[in-house]
Amino acid sequence: MISASRSSKRGVRSFRTKLLVAMMLVVSGLMAFALYFAQRHVTAAAQHDLQQDFQAELSSLDKVQELRNAALVERCGALASRPRIHAALEDNALDLLYPSAKDELRDLMEDEGSQHSGPSLHAKFYRFLNAAGAVMSPPNPKNIGQLSPSAETQLILKKLPETQQIGYIRESADATDETVDEVVGVPIFSTETGDVISALVVGFEPFELIGKGAGSGTKSGIWLDGQLHMPSLSKSAQAALGSEIAKAVTNSASAQSNFTVTVNGAPQLLFYKRLNPNSLFPPAYEICVYPLADSMAQLHRLRWRIGGAGALLLLGGFVASHVVAARLAVPVEKLELDSEKNRAQRKRAETALASTSEKLKRSTRYSADASHQLKSPVTVLRAGLEGLLTRDDFKPEIYEELSALLHHTHRLTGVIDDLLLLSRMDAGHLQIDSQPVNLSQIIEEWLDDLGALPDSPEVKIEKKVPPDLCIAGERRYTSLIVQNLLENARKYNRPDGLIRVSAARNSGEVVLTIGNSGHPIARDAQEHVFERFHRGGTGSHISGHGLGLNLARELARLHNGDLRLVRSQDDWTEFEARFLIAAPTCGAAQTP
Amino acid sequence: MMRRLARFNVVVALFPISVLGQVTVEGRVELPESHSAPVVAKRYEIVTHGGVLSTQPPLAVVYLAGSFQKPTSHPRKQIAQKDLTFVPSLLPVQVGTRVEFPNLDDTYHSIFSYSSAKRFDLGRYRPEERPIPSEVFDTPGLVILRCDIHEHMRGLILVLDTPYFVVTDAEGRFRLRGLPTGHYTLNAWIDSKTTHERPVELKKGETLQVDFR
Numbered sequence: 001m002i003s004a005s006r007s008s009k010r011g012v013r014s015f016r017t018k019l020l021v022a023m024m025l026v027v028s029g030l031m032a033f034a035l036y037f038a039q040r041h042v043t044a045a046a047q048h049d050l051q052q053d054f055q056a057e058l059s060s061l062d063k064v065q066e067l068r069n070a071a072l073v074e075r076c077g078a079l080a081s082r083p084r085i086h087a088a089l090e091d092n093a094l095d096l097l098y099p100s101a102k103d104e105l106r107d108l109m110e111d112e113g114s115q116h117s118g119p120s121l122h123a124k125f126y127r128f129l130n131a132a133g134a135v136m137s138p139p140n141p142k143n144i145g146q147l148s149p150s151a152e153t154q155l156i157l158k159k160l161p162e163t164q165q166i167g168y169i170r171e172s173a174d175a176t177d178e179t180v181d182e183v184v185g186v187p188i189f190s191t192e193t194g195d196v197i198s199a200l201v202v203g204f205e206p207f208e209l210i211g212k213g214a215g216s217g218t219k220s221g222i223w224l225d226g227q228l229h230m231p232s233l234s235k236s237a238q239a240a241l242g243s244e245i246a247k248a249v250t251n252s253a254s255a256q257s258n259f260t261v262t263v264n265g266a267p268q269l270l271f272y273k274r275l276n277p278n279s280l281f282p283p284a285y286e287i288c289v290y291p292l293a294d295s296m297a298q299l300h301r302l303r304w305r306i307g308g309a310g311a312l313l314l315l316g317g318f319v320a321s322h323v324v325a326a327r328l329a330v331p332v333e334k335l336e337l338d339s340e341k342n343r344a345q346r347k348r349a350e351t352a353l354a355s356t357s358e359k360l361k362r363s364t365r366y367s368a369d370a371s372h373q374l375k376s377p378v379t380v381l382r383a384g385l386e387g388l389l390t391r392d393d394f395k396p397e398i399y400e401e402l403s404a405l406l407h408h409t410h411r412l413t414g415v416i417d418d419l420l421l422l423s424r425m426d427a428g429h430l431q432i433d434s435q436p437v438n439l440s441q442i443i444e445e446w447l448d449d450l451g452a453l454p455d456s457p458e459v460k461i462e463k464k465v466p467p468d469l470c471i472a473g474e475r476r477y478t479s480l481i482v483q484n485l486l487e488n489a490r491k492y493n494r495p496d497g498l499i500r501v502s503a504a505r506n507s508g509e510v511v512l513t514i515g516n517s518g519h520p521i522a523r524d525a526q527e528h529v530f531e532r533f534h535r536g537g538t539g540s541h542i543s544g545h546g547l548g549l550n551l552a553r554e555l556a557r558l559h560n561g562d563l564r565l566v567r568s569q570d571d572w573t574e575f576e577a578r579f580l581i582a583a584p585t586c587g588a589a590q591t592p
Numbered sequence: 593m594m595r596r597l598a599r600f601n602v603v604v605a606l607f608p609i610s611v612l613g614q615v616t617v618e619g620r621v622e623l624p625e626s627h628s629a630p631v632v633a634k635r636y637e638i639v640t641h642g643g644v645l646s647t648q649p650p651l652a653v654v655y656l657a658g659s660f661q662k663p664t665s666h667p668r669k670q671i672a673q674k675d676l677t678f679v680p681s682l683l684p685v686q687v688g689t690r691v692e693f694p695n696l697d698d699t700y701h702s703i704f705s706y707s708s709a710k711r712f713d714l715g716r717y718r719p720e721e722r723p724i725p726s727e728v729f730d731t732p733g734l735v736i737l738r739c740d741i742h743e744h745m746r747g748l749i750l751v752l753d754t755p756y757f758v759v760t761d762a763e764g765r766f767r768l769r770g771l772p773t774g775h776y777t778l779n780a781w782i783d784s785k786t787t788h789e790r791p792v793e794l795k796k797g798e799t800l801q802v803d804f805r
Contacts, residue, residue: 081743082740082743083704083738083739083740083743084704084706084738084740086738086743087704087705087706087736087738088706091705091706091707091708091736092706092708093706093707093708093711096706096711191743192644192645
């Protein structure tokens, strides 16, 4: 019992563990799901935000640049159409070109001083290109903005532009200080021929895309001709980024895109956009590098939050599972206990059954033994009595006495036979060798014998049995059943009584009914008539030993049939025996 | 007859040419076709077509090229600015001529030229500017006049090393009177890139018919 309760507790614990594991699995799955989606969402949102930022910056830049370019174009266009410049170019007075321009472009070149708030229209330098696209060298570069020879070569175009061109040039004052200037190239059309005879190229300081206020680590620069100009980065970082951008720019046909890079070990989102599409000048790209640290931190926070929520959920789940397991365990435990009780009961019953069966076996063996032990002396006794009857030197009374004794030994033999049969049945040793048996014939034979029996009262016999009723069974035992019933019907009849025998087929069975007139069996004895050694309260003047009906019923049941008392009242007692119909019909008449 | 001619030659040598000019050359210059519809009010403008400056409607300048004495005093000529154009738009002058540029508009003008024959810049001046801004043109060649304020304005001054020149009429007809006798080249300036030449022998009292076509 103790080990059982222990095992039941173990079972409950394992159930609880399983429940907990299942809950943990569900919670972890949910968490993983949530984390995955949160990460995706945050990353996408961050990229989207930054992209929008960049687009907003760019569009504002575009607007400002558009404004500035419009202003510049108008200004440069106006300048380019100045009669003096045209006169210098058209009237073959190139020596007067720069001097005239100096006057005409004076306001463009003059520093507006403190007005640094808006986008500056202040030019750093200007140059004219000749018909071949080469720079016309100025007589006095000081007035028109100094340029290094390398910078000046960057102004050279393959041909003169028909439209306004935006370009960028790299100007390095010394090894460390490098600047990028934006240049606007405006064609100058001849008023005489309408051809482009020259171009005015004006250099400006480029825009700072990211305002000075945006100190969140965002960097902007210009990528030009394979190199990145981003002063906030180290030279090596610029070179590394520059080559990455070069790869992206050459691989992608689109004028703008973005990708993730690592700068100084930190992930950054890099945007690029062509600044001068369709320009004759080398392509230049606006580069913006946004640190992803913020979004990473946000992601980190979110991860922690989700992790915390998951842990809480898990904790809650743990507690809940404990509670649920405990509550669920109650009926389980009860069930366990109940089944324990059942087991004990069954065991007891089994033990009882075993002992009963043992007792039964013993008693069966005993009765069998006893029958065997009795049989030999009775046989000896009968043989002795029969031997004595053959002598002729006794008095007649002695013969009578001997005859009576012999009759009793016959009865004793019958009882012993019955007991032996019953004990075999009880031991389960009796096997029915089932064959088709002609019941009609058996009845006929026993009815014949009935008349031959001694001291039988005069009774009338009514028989209603169809010929060749075939049942499944072993002939000697079915015969015994019929004999027992008929003998009882005669024995317990009254003088001038009646025995009615009828048999009929009834849906797979043969029903044999044997009724007799005479004193009925007492009502309270009726239920005991099939018990052994029960004589039905009949007078002792009737021979019998109280085994016949019991034996008959046991045999009938062994034949998968039955025997029952139909009624016993008003001078009429009737028994009914049922047998299974044999499949084939019975052949020729058999003798018992 | 021959003697008379010889005597005349002596006279020519002794007298100033202007006085002695007896020869007349007349004829017609075939002008390029007008690119614009004929206008009633003849206003001649300088137009450029394919980089060539000419007047519109076309006019030509016929002049006698040769070695002539420069004038001792500066003859004065005028090119006015009127209705934002130069009037006349084409002015042939002899080397050493002072050309005045009166402003007849009620706005500023700023006449200048970057032409190699004469570079000058009169600066902005009002109509009332006195003395009238002027320049002496002492190098032969074509001077393109521009206004710094009105970029479309063009004027041409053809500075010639000769006192004998005339502007044709709209049909290209011309007549040069009082020319000296001798062998010369008669030129017809049609536009900035085109000048026709004809060698002529001018004889006293003769009227020579020269057609440029």
